[in-house]
Amino acid sequence: MANLATPVFSEGSVPELSDETLAGFSAIVGNENVLTGKADRYAYSRDRMPYGLFKLRADSLPGTLPGAIVSPRDADEVQAVVDYARQRKLRLIPFGAGSGVLGGTVPLVDEVMVDLKRLNRIVDLNTVDGTVTVQAGMNGMQFEQELAQRGFTAGHLPQSIAMSTVGGWVACRGAGQASSRYGKIEDMVLGLKAVLPNGKKVEVRPVARRAVGPSIKDLFVGSEGVLGFITEVTLRVWRQPEYATPLVLAFRTIESGFQALREVMQSELRPEVIRLYDEKESAQRTEGMLEFADRPILCIMKFSGKEQLATVERDMSLAICRKHDAVLAGLAPYEHWEATRFHSYSTKWQSDGHYMDTIEVTGTWTHLLDMYTAMRVAAQAIHPEMHFGAHWSHIYPEGACQYMTVRLPPMPEQDAILLHQQAWDTIERLCLEMGGSVAHHHGAGLFRNPWVRVELNEGLNMLQILKDGLDPDNLINPGKLALRQPTGSTWQMKESA
Ligand SMILES: Cc1cc2nc3c(=O)[nH]c(=O)nc-3n(C[C@H](O)[C@H](O)[C@H](O)COP(=O)(O)OP(=O)(O)OC[C@H]3O[C@@H](n4cnc5c(N)ncnc54)[C@H](O)[C@@H]3O)c2cc1C
Incomplete structure (x- = not known):
């Protein structure tokens, strides 16, 4: 395949913002919400991208240090920060919790990190419509725990739930462990509010469906900070399941596992959790279990919701799996997964x-x-x-x-x-x-x-035109999502044959 770009990495540098510039940020968010110390700037210089860790081991950075870190408390302060930055042509990066694994928050020149974690509360839980409106910087685990206390779940449970924010889920188009039942985040977002790179605010009102042109909402779901700051999100919520029942199965081959899973999903059954592991990953989880001696492929399922419905879904799914030569196994792999589901391996x-x-x-x-x-x-x-x-x-x-x-x-x-x-x-x-x-x-x-770049083909040009229209100086999270790199970027790209 020709014309694939390959990254060429270079060492980080140390940009310094003037005292006057920093004073401008302090005037908006308060002095105590502007960090400029080297240790803080190192902490924000990389996310959880493994390449960044490899560079760190060699005393290097994936990009540069950020110019500073500012923490606005609400959408108005975010807007004021964007306006100030626009006037001075300063670059900004929306920052949730830094759990991204592909460098989405890595500063490339001298960007200022805009940490959104002070936007951290549930604004409204509407139990009639089954919706929750939440500020974008709220920690994922706190969000789910507060919902659970009130009898609800958003159904978005990523492994990184304790180290990520709701806005980060939306910006990255994430998926939780219960996606087979509740969908990905794009299936859950009903509406949102954002501050655009041009300093204007935009609102997508939260409704079930609409027909008012292409989805503005979906421009932000997966926008990775390049089209502005998501400040508030309205998500669908569900009653906490009253009942849950797991299955652990052993398949002879991956192929028979695929056939069974396809049939389960195409039969309109919706397990909350389905996990099928290849032989290597199965072996790590089934040591000493006789059921896996001649059926080395592990499958975990969990059904939840109303007891009557979940039981029917479980029984029908089990029948499908048995048809594909699976046998029931002990629950130990499920229990281990449940106990460690939010740990990092x-x-x-x-x-x-x-x-x-x-x-x-x-x-x-x-x-x-x-x-x-x-x-x-x-x-x-x-x-x-x-x-x-x-x-x-x-x-x-x-x-x-x-x-x-x-x-x-x-x-x-x-x-x-x-x-x-x-x-x-x-x-x-x-x-x-x-x-x-x-x-x-x-x-x-x-x-x-x-x-x-290859996958998006001409669609990438459409995105670039939109980006240029909203952000002509390439100030908001430049160089991410395959869009144009900022001048002087430490992450250079070259075309390879
Ligand atoms: C151990 C581990 C497990 C993980 N498991 C999962 C998983 O199960 N499912 C999954 O989907 N992901 C997973 N991830 C990846 C990561 O947690 C997600 O991408 C998460 O959604 C990032 O959220 P964050 O708040 O940390 O965002 P950040 O890392 O801070 O930012 C990520 C990107 O989103 C942008 N952004 C963040 N907040 C906003 C905002 N309010 N407005 C505009 N742009 C914004 C940033 O500019 C950046 O481009 C995992 C990561 C780790 C380290």
């Missing part, structure tokens, strides 16, 4: 000196098995000790998200960075060739730019 490996990353793509049922096989074989050919494992936990009638873990053993930094880049390029190119989407829920950020 990478910490242990990264702190041991390994190079670990995750890549999630969307495939159609037509291609998914071939896609898995081709990606596994190609990734393992990159290095004899390359770990490759996959699972499928966002399942749809048309296909599924394939979530892959790649891991290299400890080795010199520069070698690892090249092999890591090669793994990404190999997997994303195969995804493009096999008709998938190069990103299911982590977004594009910075690291995915080359492959996002």
Whole structure:
């Protein structure tokens, strides 16, 4: 495939904003809400993108230090910050909690981080309509806990729920672990408010459906900060399920697992959770369990809601799985998953000196098995000790998200960075060739730019025209989502053959 851009990384620099500029921010948000110390600026210089961690190990940065960090308390202060920055041609980055894994908040020149975590409360829970309006900077776990206390759930439960914000979920077009029942975040957002790069406010009123032209709402769902600041979101909410019942199954092959999952979803059954693991990931979770001796593929399901309905869904799903030669297994893998579902697995490996990353793509049922096989074989050919494992936990009638873990053993930094880049390029190119989407829920950020360009094709020009119209000086999160890099960017791109 020709004309794919490949990132060329360069070292970070240390931009300094003048005292006068900083005083302007202080006048808007208060002195105590402007951070300028080196330690704070280092803390905000990278998100959870593994490449940023690899650079840190080598005493380097993925981009630069931010010029400063400012924390407005409400939408009016966000608007004032944007106006001030526009007048002075200062660059800004919307910052939720920094849990993004693709560099979406990495400063590239001298950007000022606008930390939105002070916009942190539920504005209204409408129990008649079943909607909640929430400020965008609210922590995900606190949000769900407050909803739970009032008997509701938004149904968006990402693994990173405790380290991310509601606005970040929307900006990244994220997916939670209950997506097979409640959908992705784009299925939940009914309306929102935002401050545009031109300093104006826009509101998409929260209603069930509309026919007033292309969806303005969806311009923001997945916008990754490039079209402005989401300040408030209205989401659909559901009553907390009154009943839940799990299943653990052992399949002979991934193929029979795929066939069963496809039939479950195409039969209009909606398990809250479905997770199918490849042989490597299954083995880690089923050690010593006899059911998996000749059926090495683990599948976990959970059904919830009204007891009568959940029971029927469970029984029908079980019958479908049995038809595809699955057997019931003990609940231990489910219980372990439930107990650790919001933990991060990478910490242990990264702190041991390994190079670990995750890549999630969307495939159609037509291609998914071939896609898995081709990606596994190609990734393992990159290095004899390359770990490759996959699972499928966002399942749809048309296909599924394939979530892959790649891991290299400890080795010199520069070698690892090249092999890591090669793994990404190999997997994303195969995804493009096999008709998938190069990103299911982590977004594009910075690291995915080359492959996002190919997938979006002329659509990227449409986005760039919109960006240029709203943000002619390229001031708001420049260089992300495959859009034009800012002048002097430390993340340079070149076209590769
Ligand atoms: C261990 C781990 C597990 C994860 N699990 C999941 C998972 O299960 N599902 C999933 O979807 N993701 C997951 N992620 C990725 C990440 O948590 C999500 O992308 C999350 O939605 C990011 O939210 P945040 O508030 O941390 O955003 P940030 O990282 O702060 O920002 C991400 C992007 O959104 C923009 N942005 C943030 N807030 C706003 C706003 N209010 N207005 C405009 N732009 C904004 C930023 O500019 C940036 O481009 C995981 C990450 C980690 C480290």
